[in-house]
Amino acid sequence: MTTDSRPNQHRELADQTVVVIGASSGIGLETARQVRAAGGQVVMVGRDPERLERAAAEVRPLSTTSLDATDTDRLGQFFSDLPGTVDHVISTAGGPSYAPLADMDLAQTSRHFGERLAMTLGTAKYSRGKVRDAGTLLFIGGTGARRPAKGMTVTSALTAALPAITASLALELAPIRVNLIAAGFVDTPLSASLLGDQLEARREELRASLPIRRVVGPQDVAALALHIMRNEALTGATYDIDGGQQLLSQ
Numbered sequence: 001m002t003t004d005s006r007p008n009q010h011r012e013l014a015d016q017t018v019v020v021i022g023a024s025s026g027i028g029l030e031t032a033r034q035v036r037a038a039g040g041q042v043v044m045v046g047r048d049p050e051r052l053e054r055a056a057a058e059v060r061p062l063s064t065t066s067l068d069a070t071d072t073d074r075l076g077q078f079f080s081d082l083p084g085t086v087d088h089v090i091s092t093a094g095g096p097s098y099a100p101l102a103d104m105d106l107a108q109t110s111r112h113f114g115e116r117l118a119m120t121l122g123t124a125k126y127s128r129g130k131v132r133d134a135g136t137l138l139f140i141g142g143t144g145a146r147r148p149a150k151g152m153t154v155t156s157a158l159t160a161a162l163p164a165i166t167a168s169l170a171l172e173l174a175p176i177r178v179n180l181i182a183a184g185f186v187d188t189p190l191s192a193s194l195l196g197d198q199l200e201a202r203r204e205e206l207r208a209s210l211p212i213r214r215v216v217g218p219q220d221v222a223a224l225a226l227h228i229m230r231n232e233a234l235t236g237a238t239y240d241i242d243g244g245q246q247l248l249s250q
Contacts, residue, residue: 012230013040014040018090021089021093022047022069022092023044023055024052025189027221027222027225030217030219030222038226042061043064044059045065045067070094072118076126085130086130086132088138089138096155097113098155098194099153101153104153113158117161128176132176134175137178139162140181141159141162146246159182166236174235177235179234179235181241210245211244216241224241
């Protein structure tokens, strides 16, 4: 007989409530699952009402809200309508923008960049009166664009901006704790949609090259998120989770 000692088997979030923005799939859905396994309650927020409904049927949250988190007016109303305080907020919403300069639609690029920053700052601004002292505001970013590459200009700028924003917010929102998880490639539905028929080749490449000899999955990122929620000494920091991807020469 084997004993499953994964962190999400402990009820260390009992009687705590976590708002998960981007909860209908990928990292957000897995975080909601692990919060429930750890004894916590979940408020699930997602853009697609049908996917959110399917996810909620599995997780059994306190409540669900369908909204686009880039709509900061609706985001503000959502937090205003929350009854009482919550313990933690995690935002997994938002995706990367890849385009070489020659093919870049400047209006679309400007909109993407502005919406991502507004969503991050809006989540911080509107949740500040709802998260308890020593609770967590947690964002998901990335590591892949730290190394310059063609087509990565916008994503690289956001990758650089989010740690600085996180550190400043940790001071401004204290004693609420603010942290950032910077993930490398994670095997999620978003990754599948971006890579299409190249997905399996990418998986095989990572299995062969990463020091951990496997692909990072949503369960890995969610486990880190729960650790950050539980450990009340953590704030203002960026936590990388990429299986050692940054250690590789290419």
